[in-house]
Amino acid sequence: MSTSIELPVLTPKDFASDQEVRWCPRCGDYSILAQVKKILPTLNIPKEEFVFISGIGCSSRFPYYMNTYGMHSIHGRAPAIATGLKVARPDLQVWVITGDGDSLSIGGNHFMHMIRRNVNLKVILFNNQIYGLTKGQYSPTSPQGKRTKSTPYGSVDAPLTPLSVAIGARATFAARSVDVDIKHLCYVLERAANHKGTALVEVYQDCNVFNSGAFDFASKKDQKVENCIYLEHGKPLIFGKDRDKGIRLNHFSQPEVVELGKGGVSEDDLLFHDEKQENPTLAFLLSQMRYPDSPEPMGVFRAIDRPTYDDEVNEQVKDVTEKYGPGNLEDLFSTGDTWTVE
Amino acid sequence: MSAVDTQSNGNGNFRTTEQVDAVVIRFCGDSGDGMQLVGTQFTNVSAVFGNDVSTLPDFPAEIRAPAGTLNGVSGFQLCFSSTDIFTPGDEVDTLVAMNPAALKTNLADLKRGGTLIVNKDAFDKSGLSKAGYATNPLEDDNDSLAGYRVHKVDMTRLTRDSVADLGLSLKEADRCKNFFALGLVYWLYDRDAKATQDWIKSKFAKRPELVQANLSALKAGADLGYSTQAFTVHYKVPPAKLPPGKYRKMTGNEAVAMGLVAAAHVSGKELFYAGYPITPASDILHELSKLKNFGVRTAQVEDEIAAITATVGASFGGAFAVTASSGPGIALKSEGIGLAVITELPLVIVNVQRGGPSTGLPTKTEQADLMMSFFGRNGECPMPIIAAATPGDAFDVSREALRLAVEFMTPVFLLSDGYIANGAEPWKIPDLKNIKPIDFKHIKEANGQDGQYLPYLRNDRLVRPWALPGTKGLEHRVGGLEKSDGTGNVSYDPDNHQHMIETRAKKIAGIANHIPEQPLEGPDSGDLLVISWGGTYGSVRTAVQRAQKDGHKVTLAHIRYLNPFPKNLEEVIKRFDKVLVPELNTGQLRFLLRAMFLCDAKGLNKMKGKPFLVSEVYDAILENLKK
Numbered sequence: 001m002s003t004s005i006e007l008p009v010l011t012p013k014d015f016a017s018d019q020e021v022r023w024c025p026r027c028g029d030y031s032i033l034a035q036v037k038k039i040l041p042t043l044n045i046p047k048e049e050f051v052f053i054s055g056i057g058c059s060s061r062f063p064y065y066m067n068t069y070g071m072h073s074i075h076g077r078a079p080a081i082a083t084g085l086k087v088a089r090p091d092l093q094v095w096v097i098t099g100d101g102d103s104l105s106i107g108g109n110h111f112m113h114m115i116r117r118n119v120n121l122k123v124i125l126f127n128n129q130i131y132g133l134t135k136g137q138y139s140p141t142s143p144q145g146k147r148t149k150s151t152p153y154g155s156v157d158a159p160l161t162p163l164s165v166a167i168g169a170r171a172t173f174a175a176r177s178v179d180v181d182i183k184h185l186c187y188v189l190e191r192a193a194n195h196k197g198t199a200l201v202e203v204y205q206d207c208n209v210f211n212s213g214a215f216d217f218a219s220k221k222d223q224k225v226e227n228c229i230y231l232e233h234g235k236p237l238i239f240g241k242d243r244d245k246g247i248r249l250n251h252f253s254q255p256e257v258v259e260l261g262k263g264g265v266s267e268d269d270l271l272f273h274d275e276k277q278e279n280p281t282l283a284f285l286l287s288q289m290r291y292p293d294s295p296e297p298m299g300v301f302r303a304i305d306r307p308t309y310d311d312e313v314n315e316q317v318k319d320v321t322e323k324y325g326p327g328n329l330e331d332l333f334s335t336g337d338t339w340t341v342e
Numbered sequence: 343m344s345a346v347d348t349q350s351n352g353n354g355n356f357r358t359t360e361q362v363d364a365v366v367i368r369f370c371g372d373s374g375d376g377m378q379l380v381g382t383q384f385t386n387v388s389a390v391f392g393n394d395v396s397t398l399p400d401f402p403a404e405i406r407a408p409a410g411t412l413n414g415v416s417g418f419q420l421c422f423s424s425t426d427i428f429t430p431g432d433e434v435d436t437l438v439a440m441n442p443a444a445l446k447t448n449l450a451d452l453k454r455g456g457t458l459i460v461n462k463d464a465f466d467k468s469g470l471s472k473a474g475y476a477t478n479p480l481e482d483d484n485d486s487l488a489g490y491r492v493h494k495v496d497m498t499r500l501t502r503d504s505v506a507d508l509g510l511s512l513k514e515a516d517r518c519k520n521f522f523a524l525g526l527v528y529w530l531y532d533r534d535a536k537a538t539q540d541w542i543k544s545k546f547a548k549r550p551e552l553v554q555a556n557l558s559a560l561k562a563g564a565d566l567g568y569s570t571q572a573f574t575v576h577y578k579v580p581p582a583k584l585p586p587g588k589y590r591k592m593t594g595n596e597a598v599a600m601g602l603v604a605a606a607h608v609s610g611k612e613l614f615y616a617g618y619p620i621t622p623a624s625d626i627l628h629e630l631s632k633l634k635n636f637g638v639r640t641a642q643v644e645d646e647i648a649a650i651t652a653t654v655g656a657s658f659g660g661a662f663a664v665t666a667s668s669g670p671g672i673a674l675k676s677e678g679i680g681l682a683v684i685t686e687l688p689l690v691i692v693n694v695q696r697g698g699p700s701t702g703l704p705t706k707t708e709q710a711d712l713m714m715s716f717f718g719r720n721g722e723c724p725m726p727i728i729a730a731a732t733p734g735d736a737f738d739v740s741r742e743a744l745r746l747a748v749e750f751m752t753p754v755f756l757l758s759d760g761y762i763a764n765g766a767e768p769w770k771i772p773d774l775k776n777i778k779p780i781d782f783k784h785i786k787e788a789n790g791q792d793g794q795y796l797p798y799l800r801n802d803r804l805v806r807p808w809a810l811p812g813t814k815g816l817e818h819r820v821g822g823l824e825k826s827d828g829t830g831n832v833s834y835d836p837d838n839h840q841h842m843i844e845t846r847a848k849k850i851a852g853i854a855n856h857i858p859e860q861p862l863e864g865p866d867s868g869d870l871l872v873i874s875w876g877g878t879y880g881s882v883r884t885a886v887q888r889a890q891k892d893g894h895k896v897t898l899a900h901i902r903y904l905n906p907f908p909k910n911l912e913e914v915i916k917r918f919d920k921v922l923v924p925e926l927n928t929g930q931l932r933f934l935l936r937a938m939f940l941c942d943a944k945g946l947n948k949m950k951g952k953p954f955l956v957s958e959v960y961d962a963i964l965e966n967l968k969k
Binding site for chain 2: 017019046047048049051053056063064066067068069070071072073074077080081082083084085086087088089091092109110112113313314316317320321323324325326327329330332333334335336337338339340341342
């Protein structure tokens with residue numbers, strides 16, 4: 001015989017707050033918000049257990065639009081706030097909402113340390129390659145040469161690849177999707193939600209006001225099949241409208257595009273995706289494949305198991321308490337030499 | 343002072359034991375000479391014996407500056423006494439100098455006629471030159487040491503002799519000479535070395551030859567005192583008459599850690615602490631990290647900003663959250679503290695002040711962060727500030743800081759300083775019954791109409807509720823943008839912003855109704871009111887007492903609550919003709935008092951990285967009375 005507690009069935013509407021959404025019309029953020037609201041009810045977790053923590057930027061308004069617990073904090077610090085919260089309250093589902101400027105520029109330090117600690121947080125990085133809220137300056141992910149308000153003659157900065165940074169810090173989960181690719185985004189977000197550890201999802205998000213069309217190569221139907229490789233665990237890297245192109249490692253262990261069937265190349269010669277490889281080298285190599293130099297991988301780059309920081313901190317508290325017994329103030333006060341004055 | 347005992351040492355030489363009330367000793371040597379260690383040992387032994395003790399460790403910021411140089415000198419001063427004392431002493435009675443550099447940098451503080459014990463072996467050509475001595479001050483024709491009782495001891499040689507048959511390397515043997523010096527001083531002041539012997543046995547348990555060597559060196563030092571004609575007098579300092587009870591030695595940093603853990607524990611809460619290593623606050627992190635069986639979660643995070651913001655996150659989650667740092671770190675935390683102010687979340691920020699600006703003097707004390715605590719954030723950003731007066735007081739003040747944070751839903755500054763943090767005093771172990779739990783409530787039910795939760799609905803103290811994530815029906819968002827009072831929704835409404843600024847200020851000002859009135863030490867009115875705060879308490883109090891004994895109408899108001907001030911402070915100030923504010927800064931409290939109470943306060947200001955001498959404050963009192 002089994003007993004079960006009936007959980008109320010939640011819908012996306014249950015996760016919507018009463019606040020008017022104030023992003024620009026046709027901003028990519030709307031789609032991301034909608035997909036998050038769509039997948040949360042499928043997780044069978046009570047709404048009050050979710051906390052959304054954000055930094056500063058357009059995307060960081062996100063928590064106001066969710067009818068969950070949330071904090072719209074200060075620039076770059078969401079990972080640190082979320083880490084403190086998760087250590088103090090490991091029972092909560094803590095999501096971090098951040099952008100490319102927020103997480104990679106002012107908050108680069110916290111971003112890296114959250115990942116290497118593997119705090120059990122879900123992180124959505126809205127990457128639009130621009131500073132939107134401050135009205136259009138280049139960001140740490142803007143391509144070199146980019147003309148913006150602060151780079152009228154073109155940016156001379158070399159950009160960061162967020163997933164390379166994350167995988168370099170041995171992220172246990174790193175994935176990429178695109179704002180308008182609804183089905184794929186939902187799949188990736190759901191994978192992230194079910195991952196234990198820091199789950200980073202980079203979402204290419206179109207800022208139609210200051211950086212319109214930056215990700216057309218990955219969002220336009222006709223372009224994406226030629227420019228993107230959709231990663232599947234255990235499957236070879238194949239792409240193209242006719243699925244006739246693939247990725248093979250050459251003699252220098254570098255990825256190269258080959259045509260299937262040409263020169264005797266078969267599927268078996270291709271690179272097979274293994275998201276569970278403990279060694280991050282392959283995932284890093286995939287993260288370095290960037291459009292337009294190469295077709296760009298989408299999906300889950302890496303998903304491995306490693307103990308989480310919040311678990312470890314709390315386990316240690318438990319272990320020490322078991323070993324030495326629960327703290328006793330009288331004993332604590334009397335540690336070291338004591339003496340009595342009559 | 344009286345001779346109480348004369349005895350023969352068996353060689354036909356007679357020794358005198360003199361009883362004295364208080365002695366100030368300073369051990370000084372190279373950073374690698376173990377001076378902090380022997381100073382601490384002497385302090386422990388004296389405390390266990392029942393003396394009142396007060397200490398002043400003084401060490402360089404460099405871990406190991408080049409050996410033998412002036413920059414590498416490390417010192418540890420302590421006063422032990424048969425009466426209540428509040429400072430480690432103005433003048434040194436006995437100076438132990440392990441090398442020429444130590445002698446050169448410390449001799450000026452030795453009082454005329456005081457005892458000087460030097461390691462003669464270190465005064466070789468190289469040692470003298472590193473210290474910048476052209477001639478050897480120990481040589482007979484050099485009169486720089488005239489007026490002191492000088493004992494030139496072959497410490498290096500005698501230490502080597504004492505460990506000769508233990509098979510140590512020369513380097514290992516030489517490292518025992520601090521215990522040789524300690525043994526000699528133990529003999530000189532009639533101390534029982536047992537606690538130190540026990541410490542050596544446990545510290546070096548894994549290396550029996552080092553246990554033996556350090557014990558031998560300790561004994562050799564004492565034997566020298568006993569057998570040499572040079573030491574004709576040794577001294578006895580009887581136990582102090584402290585209030586009855588069980589005591590231990592306590593440093594300020596230990597007291598902060600224990601005070602916070604105790605306050606959380608009796609309140610049924612667990613402590614969350616995030617910190618980043620910084621002198622002189624790191625020991626708070628070290629102490630708390632040991633106390634995991636009290637449920638303390640400590641995180642050494644990537645930077646100061648992560649430390650403050652992690653505590654904001656933990657506080658949002660319902661923890662009693664704390665971070666500690668020193669000036670440069672507090673500067674980095676400013677924005678995060680502002681977030682805690684606007685989200686009205688409780689947390690404690692400990693600032694163990696050191697010399698500034700910038701990196702300043704990391705290991706030296708100063709009180710120059712008061713203005714930063716008041717005003718060092720963007721916008722109108724008021725928060726409570728309280729300051730510890732002594733190492734032991736830091737225990738009580740820590741609980742008080744947590745209480746104010748939680749009862750008023752606000753971040754609170756707890757000010758300590760390098761002197762309090764590293765200084766030690768006997769601490770009477772409190773009765774647990776006297777550590778009162780902190781009242782906290784987590785709201786469980788909606789507080790608005792139609793089941794709505796209003797995160798900024800305030801009580802009669804203007805305090806908002808603390809709803810924990812995970813509580814059904816109370817989902818809400820907080821953040822750094824201005825909030826509409828009541829609903830907590832983002833608001834750009836001009837009237838709301840003015841209302842919120844005034845409300846946050848009123849909430850903090852209202853704390854004055856929930857803290858004690860300003861206590862006075864001395865008559866209620868008179869010629870001069872001395873106002874002090876923080877770690878200068880010991881020197882200022884001693885100076886005021888001395889002036890009172892001399893018949894002057896002087897009163898001390900030592901302020902613990904700096905923001906808001908006790909509500910009677912203004913009225914107290916008006917009852918005195920003159921006001922003197924001694925501070926280890928250029929006059930920050932004085933500036934505030936003048937601005938807020940229109941009083942003509944004068945200052946005594948010292949910025950040398952060192953605490954006040956009693957005499958400095960005493961002289962300033964007399965001078966201000968004359969004016």
